[in-house]
Amino acid sequence: MYTPPKIERFNENVLSKYHIYNSVFITLPFDSIDNTGVLLPLFSEMCESGFKQQLNPRQIFEQFSDKFLDNKTEQDKINLMFRFIQYIERQIVLFDAIEDAAFPIVNNMEGRGSLRDINEKAEAKNKLDALRDFFRTFKVRTVLTAHPTQFYPGPVLGIITDLTIAVRENDLQRIKELLAQLGKTPFIKKEKPTPFDEAVSLVWYLENVFYYTAGDMVHYINKNIFKEEINDNSLLNFGFWPGGDRDGNPFVTTEITLRVASRLRIALFRCYYNEIRRLKRKLTFYDVDILVTEIELKLYDSIHSADDQIFLTLDELKQQLNVIKRIVEQKHQSLYLDDLDLFISNVGLFGFHFASLDVRQNSRIHHQVFEEIAKEGVYLANGYLSADAIQKAEIISNAKPGVNPNDYNEITRSTLESVYAMRTIQSLNGEMGCNRYIISNNETALDVLQALALFRLCGWDNPTVDIVPLFEVIDDLRNAKSVMESLYTDEAYQQHLARRGNKQTVMLGFSDGTKDGGYLMANWSIYKAKEEITEISREYGIKVIFFDGRGGPPARGGGKTHKFYASLGPNIENREIQITIQGQTISSNFGTLDSCRYNLENLLSAGVANQIFDKDENLLSGADKKILDELAEKGFEKYTDFKNHPKFIPYLEQVSTLKYFAKANIGSRPAKRSKSDRLEFSELRAIPFVGSWSQLKQNVPGFFGVGSALSYFETSGRWHEIQHLFDHSLFVKTLLENSMMSLAKSFFPLTAYMKEDPEFGPFWTIIYEEFLLTKRLLLKIAGHTALMENYPDGKASIEMREHIVMPLLTIQQYALLRVKELNAAAVPDENLIAVYEKIVTRSLFGNTNASRNSA
Structure with a gap:
């Protein structure tokens, strides 16, 4: 069967449909719109021709006014500009929805970079065993951040979702209704969102997209690549920054951090509850139905508990599901076993946390906190304030526990409270609920040791937390290797790493690197830093994991992300791909089930290509x-x-x-x-x-x-x-x-x-x-x-x-x-x-x- 080239599929399923539905949209009779739909195409043509004639924007608009508006006042022109803006905003939404609807047609979902492609290529090259070994340890972590790079309010996102479905089904009547609804729905948020508002909007993607996509992918891998073998590795996991990212955001409070963690858990319980309800309609067998109902009721009570009470533990849920599985296999001919396995896989994937809430703070804040605490001479030895970096590292390694956050100024109090919040979240959502502390503007080893000492000050002697330095500006990237070597040779930090399985996550950010050093220097400095950190980590027996602050346009590390990861070569550690995704990157690359699966599979494929298929091909001499x-x-x-x-x-x-x-x-x-x-x-x-x-x-x-x-x-x-x-x-x-x-x-x-x-x-x-x-x-x-x-x-x-x-x-x-x-x-x-x-x-x-x- 002939498959047209990608551009033909795009033209037919995106461009042609946009022109058709846009012609419907601009003829809809909105209140107080007058003839805006007629004037906008004329203005658009005049803009294009005007810029070709080297006219400036003012000349273009004034020529348009003279030609098409009769003796209009400045206020009339202003009103028309606002109406044009309203129309164009909605045309963009329409184009978004049409692109989303056409995604699986324009992109080959089973082609290069897909799980199916990985599986078939491994079989053809006799590398299935190598692929299985790789998938037993490799992970992809996408971290949702709330950076404001897309501005649709919630109701508009809902319309985009409904419009996408209507376009895919060619339901013209429904499309007209949704376009009319779009025309009357405000696009502007009257008030700034809080960090909690931002979290809620991103949790929607976890509930409606990532939960189903990740579950299906891992289930596919277990069924088709591992077959009868067991793979306990959570290949896909997710991170979350809204509510935990304190760096420069004065509106993130401890209360918000705890509320966001609770929201993540309850959203996950809703997914589990809906899934167990679907299973209940199928697993109606003797000895099974009672167990399924028991899980259903405990999940329901946990969702609706007023005081964050959880009525079953994660271990209990897993054990009960495994009991159900054994009964179905032994007594009921494995009927609906595939559906049950999918649910078991999801529970293994998401635990009780859904996504790990990262806490991030700036190193400069830590320095202020330690200076504040050192003034008392109680928890830190005298002389800290006048000590050099080496002496300070020695002093904080012997910090005494028991600080009370309420005894200090706002910055110190909130920083200490974030440590206590992490411990609380772990007690409710499990360790994965909140187990990373990221240090922005990390310049020295002392910055990391201070973060570790915060936990000691708060009485958490052996914290189940990874300390993650973030290197971003050019000088910090150049010094990253020496900073990491200093940490690997520090006795207190060595002990901490040993408790964490000798794994060290290092974050490398693109945004401030590009701002600081320009496009080429930022990208090359990050590449070199990765090679140098890999080298020093291997020398000290540390398994280093890189977390990339990428996303958005190429200037912020975006672009063809999977190609970037496939290009890194063997001198850069390839244990995990961890990446921030934000704003329009979330909606465009991960906003639908199709696009999410396509892009997650491409990230997995990039890791496989780098390690299995093209291991030595990308080595730079x-x-x-x-x-x-x-x-x-x-x-x-x-x-x-x-x-x-x-x-x-x-x-x-x-x-x-x-x-x-x-x-x-x-x-x-x-x-x-x-x-x-x-x-x-x-x-x-x-x-x-x-x-x-x-x-x-x-x-x-x-x-x-x-x-x-x-x-x-x-x-x-x-x-x-x-x-x-x-x-x-x-x-x-x-x-x-x-x-x-x-x-x-x-x-x-x-x-x-x-x-x-x-x-x-x-x-x-x-x-x-x-x-x-x-x-x-x-x-x-x-x-x-x-x-x-x-x-x-x-x-x-x-x-x-x-x-x-x-x-x-x-x-x-x-x-x-x-x-x-x-x-x-x-x-x-x-x-x-x-x-x-x-x-x-x-x-x-x-x-x-x-x-x-x-x-």
Whole structure:
């Protein structure tokens, strides 16, 4: 049977359907909309033609007003802009739903990277035993974070889900109803969400997507790869940050941490309860029905307990299920055994925790906490405050237990309370409920030892907790090996690691690394840090596990993630793949049963490929590394000069939408870590930093410095070296292809008017020239005539989304220009300024939501 190419499937099942359903949408009779549906396509055409004629956003909108609006006042124009924004927001939702509906058609669910493909390839290469051995220890952990990179409120997410089903079933009447509902449903959250609100919204994905997908996958592996053999390894597990991530989020409290942990457990019990109810309809046999009912009732009581009481333990649940299984096998001809095995597999996978709640805090906070406690001279020996790092490590190794959080200031109290909360959560949800303490801004071994000492101070002598340093900025990545060696040779930490099975998790973050050192240096520094930490860990007999803070656009470590993991080679430990997923990455890559399975299977496949099928193929030679060192250094020099340009911070503050991220009710976290009015680059969070460049369609963090680095090899007659590396290294190929995605989502005609700006014109030109250089050389090295031409469906999706938001981007730039103009007036009209600032903020939502395929 003929299967059309992927791009044909995309065109037929996504683009064609979008045009059909969008034509339905823009003709729906909404209240007070007038003829917006007629005007929007006209405005969209005028935007496209206007930018080709090198008009600026203001000229485009004014020409449109002159041509299609009769003597309209400024207020009429403002009203129309808001109506355009409302329409475009909903067009993006429609496109999301159509893409989700077409996912299993456009993507080959049983093709390369699938579990079926892994199984068949292992059989064909006589490597089934090796595959089984690998799956006995390997794990994939996806960690859900609440970083605000998607702004749909709950009701809109529900409509997307229903609309996806209706589109898949071609139910035109239902689609019209849902589009009408969409038109009347608010997209804006009136209040900022709390960390608990964010947790609840992400628990929905665990309940409705991950629970079923992960359970089915592990059941498939046990049944088809292990067959009759037992595999006790939880191949898939999940992490959770909302409610536990205290780094820079002043709104995370101990109460919220405990509430989130409770919500996770109760959500899981609901899944178990629903599953046992389905089994009850099948397992109606003698000696079995009573046992099933007993589990059902205990789960029901545990869900509805007012005081967090649990009416059965995890061991009791597992034992009871195994008793039921034996009876079904021995007395009832194994009837419905497959369904029962699936439930048993899920209980083994999720325990009572559902997802492990990680606690994260900044090392600077720990230093403040220890200084506060040391002042008393009770729990830490005298001299701590004046001691050097080595002496402090010795002092805290002998810290005395018994601190009372209520005796200290707010920062110290909340930090100590988080330790007590972890112990409480473990008593209810099991050890996996909350067993990792992550240290942001980790610079030294002392930062890790302080975190360990916190547990000792709180009376938890042998904590069942992993201490996880997070290395992110370039200097910290370079020093990571020496930090880890210091820890491995510290007696107190050695004892802790021995109790934890000599396993050490190390987190490596992309966001602040890219912000600090640019795209090439961040990625290469992380690669080298992984190799160096692997080497030192193997030397000391420590099983190191890497946890990557990746997600979103390539500038934040996103892009073709599974290709990145498949490219790492044997000198980087491959025991687990751990990765953060967030915002639009969750909804686009893991938001439906199909996309979730596809992407989880690809992550598993990446680990298998790296270890079983292509183990030595991705090994970089010494010469390769020398070239990459040069490449990264040249990119770093260009980016550092750019970052140190006197107009860098003013450009972000005055030209971009940076300050509007703080105004929007998009997440519980502040846009920057400090409370000062002055913008300090080091305090700026990565999401508004990357997002601001994205709103300008100048995706600087994903490409700046790449062109200059490649140009160095071209002009020095060494192009063949970098070309050979691209052709033979999957790591380099993936790295540069991901940068191409950043270029493909850039659109400089939108801001070309800035080149004439007396203050920022030269700075804009620097960005544009680097863009042109990077584009030329990336096309040259790939042998392409257009960006992303080897991913035609991804290219087509990006182009369609960019087409949808073009009017939105134009409106945003128009509003920014009006704000600047109004502020320059002798007597600024504050009310009018506030209106245009609201237009900027509202358009920010749609522009970001449209970028869901950035991961």
